Amino acid sequence: MMEIDKVRKGMWVESQHGVGQVLVIDKTSNSVLVEPLGSDVQWALDADEIQEDQQLHNGCEQYY
Known part of the structure; x- marks a missing residue:
C-alpha cells in the first residue's frame, strides 16, 4: 500500500x-x-493496490 504523494512517474x-x-x-x-x-497492456490501479518494488530500479528491469 502506497501513499499517492510517494508515487513517482517511472518508478517500478x-x-x-x-x-x-x-x-x-x-x-x-x-x-x-x-x-x-x-x-x-496498461492497468489502472488504486494507490492502495501498489507497493514500491525496492529490488527494481529505473534503467534496470531485473532483480539483483
Missing part, C-alpha cells in the same frame, strides 16, 4: 497483477496507470 511498483512501471499519477482519484514489465 508491484501489485497483485505483477510488476509494472508507473506511467501516470492521478492524485484526484488516488490512482495510477501502470504498464507491466514486458507488455504494452
Whole structure:
C-alpha cells in the first residue's frame, strides 16, 4: 500500500497483477496507470493496490 504523494512517474511498483512501471499519477482519484514489465497492456490501479518494488530500479528491469 502506497501513499499517492510517494508515487513517482517511472518508478517500478508491484501489485497483485505483477510488476509494472508507473506511467501516470492521478492524485484526484488516488490512482495510477501502470504498464507491466514486458507488455504494452496498461492497468489502472488504486494507490492502495501498489507497493514500491525496492529490488527494481529505473534503467534496470531485473532483480539483483
